[in-house]
Amino acid sequence: MLLLSAFLGDETVLVCQGFMWIFDQSNSMIPRQFQYVAPSSLKDAVSLLREHGEDAKILAGGQSLIPLMKLRLMSARYLVDINHIPKLSYIKEEKDIIKIGALTRHAEIGASKLMKSKLPIMLDAASVVADPIVRNVGTIGGALAHADPSGDWGAIVLALGAELVAVGPKGERRIKAGEFFVDTFTTRLGPTEILTEIRIPSPRKKSGGAYLKLERKVGDFAIVGVAAQIALGDGGICVEAGIGLAGAGPKPIKATLAEKALIGKKMSDESIKKAAKISAENTDPPSDIRSSSEYRKAMVEVFTRRTLQAALDRMAQR
Numbered sequence: 001m002l003l004l005s006a007f008l009g010d011e012t013v014l015v016c017q018g019f020m021w022i023f024d025q026s027n028s029m030i031p032r033q034f035q036y037v038a039p040s041s042l043k044d045a046v047s048l049l050r051e052h053g054e055d056a057k058i059l060a061g062g063q064s065l066i067p068l069m070k071l072r073l074m075s076a077r078y079l080v081d082i083n084h085i086p087k088l089s090y091i092k093e094e095k096d097i098i099k100i101g102a103l104t105r106h107a108e109i110g111a112s113k114l115m116k117s118k119l120p121i122m123l124d125a126a127s128v129v130a131d132p133i134v135r136n137v138g139t140i141g142g143a144l145a146h147a148d149p150s151g152d153w154g155a156i157v158l159a160l161g162a163e164l165v166a167v168g169p170k171g172e173r174r175i176k177a178g179e180f181f182v183d184t185f186t187t188r189l190g191p192t193e194i195l196t197e198i199r200i201p202s203p204r205k206k207s208g209g210a211y212l213k214l215e216r217k218v219g220d221f222a223i224v225g226v227a228a229q230i231a232l233g234d235g236g237i238c239v240e241a242g243i244g245l246a247g248a249g250p251k252p253i254k255a256t257l258a259e260k261a262l263i264g265k266k267m268s269d270e271s272i273k274k275a276a277k278i279s280a281e282n283t284d285p286p287s288d289i290r291s292s293s294e295y296r297k298a299m300v301e302v303f304t305r306r307t308l309q310a311a312l313d314r315m316a317q318r
């Protein structure tokens with residue numbers, strides 16, 4: 001059960017409990033039979049997805065997909081492994097946009113000098129995703145496409161106002177992070193689309209960001225995670241604010257009203273407290289074995305306050 005809850009969230013696990021007998025009768029740690037294909041180009045991968053439709057699944061790091069297949073909570077007749085496609089793993093800055101290839105591993109983000117100097121919030125997240133083994137294999141693209149509401153990267157891309165690039169049969173399209181997450185484990189990606197890149201605007205000079213996560217124990221998914229990125233103008237007035245929440249609802253949440261409450265105001269204890277309150281008021285978190293809804297809501301407020309303060313402290317250090 002603990003293993004299941006790590007992948008699915010506890011609500012789903014409770015539903016699954018009633019069906020455990022099915023797994024018991026179906027040799028549950030062995031996936032159903034599937035064919036493995038490893039295309040060497042994006043074009044071929046998209047063709048395979050189009051050819052096999054809903055029967056095909058993309059394999060990136062396999063850290064979510066393979067366990068789900070083994071537990072027979074997900075099945076695919078064709079696994080399209082994108083690990084052999086060149087140029088899907090990189091971190092670079094071009095014309096004031098920081099670009100991350102979808103196949104970039106969590107650990108690579110955590111070790112990136114560019115991220116350390118420009119977006120330390122990314123290091124915060126990369127250091128708390130799961131454990132070192134998962135971080136060495138799992139990818140940022142896989143985590144975003146998987147869209148676990150308690151996943152760490154969802155909150156980050158929402159706070160940073162990122163754009164996600166997807167390639168499909170009709171070519172490339174860009175999806176704003178704020179529109180990417182539809183529901184639990186559901187995104188705007190179509191079954192024949194591959195997430196290829198995450199684009200983040202390079203931060204202004206006077207800006208700072210942080211990600212703080214409340215977890216039951218090291219390596220767990222978040223009870224609550226809060227990402228915040230702010231930029232200040234003259235006189236300490238907040239000119240940009242991005243706040244993303246993990247574990248606070250059925251999908252990663254952009255705390256739009258809290259962001260609006262900060263913009264145009266001088267950053268102070270009072271404005272931070274107010275934004276944190278608004279952030280919590282506008283969530284309706286689930287109750288599960290990790291935590292009650294009330295506790296999560298209270299922690300959204302506490303962690304929004306702490307994260308905004310941490311973002312300010314970081315700015316002061318730059």
Ligand SMILES: Cc1cc2nc3c(=O)[nH]c(=O)nc-3n(C[C@H](O)[C@H](O)[C@H](O)COP(=O)(O)OP(=O)(O)OC[C@H]3O[C@@H](n4cnc5c(N)ncnc54)[C@H](O)[C@@H]3O)c2cc1C
Pocket residue numbers: 006057058059060061062063064065066082102103128129130131134137138139140141142143144145146150151152153189193194195196219220221222
């Ligand atoms: C024990 C454990 C603990 C974990 N703890 C955390 C945690 O604390 N925080 C956290 O955020 N995550 C956690 N994870 C999840 C981890 O981050 C995974 O790496 C991530 O969810 C999936 O990435 P992946 O590359 O392994 O994707 P895969 O497992 O290969 O794929 C996941 C899903 O995304 C699809 N997919 C993959 N890549 C693409 C793409 N480029 N385009 C379109 N669809 C794609 C797949 O078809 C599949 O449906 C944990 C995982 C494990 C096993």
